[in-house]
Amino acid sequence: MNIPAHAPLHLLHMAAIGTLATHARQPEGFPYPSVLPFAPDPQHRPTILVSRLAEHTHNLHADPRAGFLVVDAPDGDVLSGQRVTLLGTFEPVDSTPEVVRRYLRYHPDAERYLVLGDFTFWAMKLERLRYIGGFGAMGWLAGADLDPLPSLGFDEENALIEHFAGHSPGASGLQVLGVDRYGADLKLDGVRSRFVFDDAKRNTETLHAALEDCIQRHAN
Template sequence: MTARQLAADEARRLIRIGRKGVLATNGSNQEKYAPGWPSSSLVTYATAWDGSPLFLLSTLSHHTQNAIRDSRVSLLVDGTDRHINPQEGPRVSVVGHLRLENDTRLHRRFLAKHARAKLYAEFSDFQFYKLTVEKLHYVGGFARALWISKKNAVLPKSAWQDIAVSEESILRHMNSDHQQTIRLYGTKLLKKQGRHWSLIGVDPEGLDLMCGQTVHRLPFDSSVVDAEQCRKMLVSLAKQARDL
């Protein structure tokens, strides 16, 4: 694996772990308050199966209005919290176009990660969007800055289309029949406290789990491309957890 491919995997892992970021948009010269100036806003997001960020945004918001006029946006995801010197920590800027997203399966993925958004998801001014990725700018630490092309930034359709079809049935099966296993994923593999765990998302690169109101990410050791590979990975993770 090349350094650029490794950086792409690290960047996508950082994006999948995150739940919030800073969305930068381009202001119109005709707007009233800051004509022609760039604008940045705190937003919450989830990810599609390929790693593209998903949003639930109000058309009344300044950043949404900017993106409707000019779809070019950038999302900054910051992974530096645990570093005394933030400049030594990882961060990634996702560059692309903000587009309306009509796939209700992706709506479910967003709402699973941001359950409180269900309170306003049906409001007439709120709509789901996906950031169609053109490139990433990943900084893995001091002197580790790389531009990553679209080809490496997101997973190809062949890597996620079967998982997309199977995700909801996997979630139903695991949450119905294997609650103790999910709890072991959280308490043993992630070393987190809590009794009531659920599986809320599956993609080719890992699992999203929830305990209480907190979302946790459990990455896979290697990617899976279909339901059978996913089943084998879940069994392997369960064995690892029981052996600890």
């Protein structure tokens, strides 16, 4: 195994879409792949918003085991790019105000689906994952090894984001989508990116300082 530190975690924050493979009911047993948007939750797990009528939703109700593939190949060379295959089970997630607010930061257009009342959130409970980051950089990880640190709570993350929004007038056009102990997810002039911290931030003070550094680097 030769995986760069936290590379699978960062990849899950860089991509906006993934491929969900469920177990088909008809024809029974076949893999059923489907492409759809996702957002990483505070534990970095893919969270999806799906219609109750969708085929993959019916499949998950019958068998929650699934695979989820995320790829980052900006130059179109998939074999040289990063990809991670996640294995685990999907579980329904309550549409709490915190869950909705966070998901809509990543996918604001999804609000039109939420008003229909037919869409529900699901999050993946990871069992194992395989990361490939190019020649010689690949291996398996247990789901629990993706991030051994306690995740940020919604309140702590929101406080950091709101502080930035109120105190960074020089960074116009920049939006912070999410913050975790390893980096920040950004959208600058409509383009999404990932800012990687130099190391894991284990407390509020170091997180605040890292986010301030991130904002300053992106200020006009």
